[in-house]
Amino acid sequence: MKKSIALGVLAFSLATAASAQVKPEDQIKFRQAGYSFMSWNMGKIKANLEGEYNAKQVEAAANAIAAIAGSGMGALYGPGTDKAIGERKTRVKPEFFKEMDNVGKLAVNFNAAAANLAKVAASGDKAAVQKAFGDTGETCKACHDKYRAD
Amino acid sequence: MKKSIALGVLAFSLATAASAQVKPEDQIKFRQAGYSFMSWNMGKIKANLEGEYNAKQVEAAANAIAAIAGSGMGALYGPGTDKAIGERKTRVKPEFFKEMDNVGKLAVNFNAAAANLAKVAASGDKAAVQKAFGDTGETCKACHDKYRAD
Numbered sequence: 001m002k003k004s005i006a007l008g009v010l011a012f013s014l015a016t017a018a019s020a021q022v023k024p025e026d027q028i029k030f031r032q033a034g035y036s037f038m039s040w041n042m043g044k045i046k047a048n049l050e051g052e053y054n055a056k057q058v059e060a061a062a063n064a065i066a067a068i069a070g071s072g073m074g075a076l077y078g079p080g081t082d083k084a085i086g087e088r089k090t091r092v093k094p095e096f097f098k099e100m101d102n103v104g105k106l107a108v109n110f111n112a113a114a115a116n117l118a119k120v121a122a123s124g125d126k127a128a129v130q131k132a133f134g135d136t137g138e139t140c141k142a143c144h145d146k147y148r149a150d
Numbered sequence: 151m152k153k154s155i156a157l158g159v160l161a162f163s164l165a166t167a168a169s170a171q172v173k174p175e176d177q178i179k180f181r182q183a184g185y186s187f188m189s190w191n192m193g194k195i196k197a198n199l200e201g202e203y204n205a206k207q208v209e210a211a212a213n214a215i216a217a218i219a220g221s222g223m224g225a226l227y228g229p230g231t232d233k234a235i236g237e238r239k240t241r242v243k244p245e246f247f248k249e250m251d252n253v254g255k256l257a258v259n260f261n262a263a264a265a266n267l268a269k270v271a272a273s274g275d276k277a278a279v280q281k282a283f284g285d286t287g288e289t290c291k292a293c294h295d296k297y298r299a300d
Contacts, residue, residue, distance in 0.1 A: 021197060022193070026190075030187060032183075033183040033184075035192070036180060036183035037183040037187055040172070040176075040183070040226075041221060045194045051299055059222045061222075064218050064220075067217035068187065068214050068218070070213065072194075072207060072210055101285060
């Protein structure tokens with residue numbers, strides 16, 4: 001447990017010189033883009049589970065979610081990104097920046113669930129995808145409930 | 151050649167019942183999110199190539215680009231998405247929707263280049279990544295030059 005939290009904090013605070021060059025307003029824009037694109041793909045998987053199941057589409061959607069989740073989005077929560085910058089609004093709550101141990105834990109859970117969803121989706125097993133999809137949604141919700149304003 | 155064009159059109163017009171449910175304004179939003187998130191990751195790879203090279207960060211960035219590219223974004227160019235919808239603007243040119251054979255070809259090229267970039271990034275070979283990154287950028291530019299307004 002301690003190890004996974006430490007890894008999470010590491011993963012979530014991974015801001016190298018490279019990504020640190022991104023302006024705060026662009027950090028907000030890019031993180032919102034990532035969540036938006038993941039939501040489209042979650043929606044596709046949901047529609048496939050509720051309707052005609054296209055294993056290839058589900059696999060591609062799950063791969064996108066897992067790769068976005070694993071791309072080091074923690075670097076997009078740098079200094080100055082805790083509130084709106086001009087037109088660029090954000091729903092992140094102030095607590096997010098004060099509870100990085102917990103945020104790191106949630107990030108690890110989310111990454112693991114998304115990676116598992118991609119793995120299961122590649123198998124084409126609809127029932128297993130249903131389970132992994134629900135698990136992933138729970139990890140999204142865990143962070144939204146605590147750190148995202150309505 | 152003919153086969154790859156046909157595959158491209160197929161990939162690019164892949165709008166199943168599932169994804170067809172997305173409202174036109176949301177299709178524009180999601181496709182912009184995808185391109186935006188890819189641009190962040192292209193920027194990270196560029197910064198790594200020009201500065202300190204972090205192979206893990208490059209691999210994760212390349213995976214995100216490849217998975218987004220392969221997620222069936224053609225479904226986000228449905229009817230009614232050829233011009234702005236309310237506040238949701240788009241830079242896509244009308245020609246895009248009239249030249250789907252060529253768009254399909256460009257999409258196939260882009261997907262192949264992004265998949266190759268991810269493959270090469272996993273090897274950790276910086277020189278090979280430099281080449282694959284340039285090739286991927288060319289396939290982005292090929293579409294932007296022809297079908298994206300300034």
